[in-house]
Amino acid sequence: MIEFINVEKTYPNGTVALENINLKIEQGEFVAVIGLSGAGKSTLIRCINRMHDITSGQLVVDGVDVGKLKGKQIRRFRRRIGMIFQSFNLVTRTSVINNVLVSFVPDLPLWRKSLGIFTVEQKIKALDALDKVGILDKAYIRVDQLSGGQQQRVALARTLAQNPDIILADEPIASLDPVTSKLVMDDFKKVNKEMNISVIMNIHHVEVALEYADRIIGVRKGEIVFDGEAALVTQELLDEIYGGKVDEVKSSLEESVAYV
Structure with missing residues (x-):
């Protein structure tokens, strides 16, 4: 379980990114965080694995007070949390x-790290992870020969190989076309349901969020203005989350679909 208790985040330049955040996310949930750019979506999910430190309040993951972790404790903690970025990081x-x-x-022990030698068990786990996202046949192909969608699947497989309890995804389909985006989102949903891995995703595509996520968290100016089931999201709620600019967001998505 992930729990934010009165969490606030202020950057050194004085920008308030998060304000009075209180929420609980149970194991196995698929959560989409939506809102305008700069609303605090990325900051919210990046606090979970300590990529960003909170300014005040408490953030607890499975009974662990994340803010109190230091050094090796942080690295061990992050092993349980997969992070997937828009840029793939491959x-x-x-x-x-x-x-x-x-x-x-x-x-790996130091000698294996130095020589780049992995165990047979690790190689089997890597191949199994690739199989889970449907690209086992690409295992020995160079990454730069893959499409954007296939590269994002490699990033997801890399995350699955570490056997995480939680996957954080920061705009994972922002650079993908709509058809490829659907394939990647199908993978996230499959992983979420079949492996009971919590997925917390920061996403601009409102329609995609509503289709795939079980729960929607709407963020506006660093505050949570909606937290509930995707089925409960109305046009009025979207207007509140996006400050009346939801039509602009939808138009941008429609243009990208038309272009493809």
Whole structure:
């Protein structure tokens, strides 16, 4: 379980990114965080794995007070949480399987790290992760030969290989076309349901969020203005979350669909 208790985040320049955040996310939930750019969506999810430190309040993950972790404790804690970015963060000049095997590097003894030697068990886990996202046949192909959607699937496989309890996804489909986005979102949903992994996703695409997420968290100017089931989201709520600019967001999405 993830719990925010009176959490606030203020950046050194005085910008208030999060204000009075109180929420609980249970294991196995698929949560989409929506709102305008700059509303605090990315900050919200990045506080969960300590990419950002909170300014005040308390953030607890499965009974662990995240703010009190230090050094190696933070690194061990992050092993339980997968992070997927819009930019994929892959090494494009090497093979797909090598990118997935990177997830095991923190567990290797120094001599294996130095030589880049992985165990047979780790290689099997990497191949299994690729199979789960439907690109096992791409295991020995260089990443730069893959499409954007396939690269995002490699990033997801790399995360699955570390056997996380939670996956945080920061705009994972922002650079993908609508058809590819659907395939990637299908993968996230499959992982969420079949493996009971919590998925917390920051996403601009309102329609996609409503289709795939079980729960929607609407953020506006650093505050939560809606938290509930996707089925309960109305046009009026979207107007509140987006400050009356939801039509602009939808138009942008429709233009991208028309372009493709």
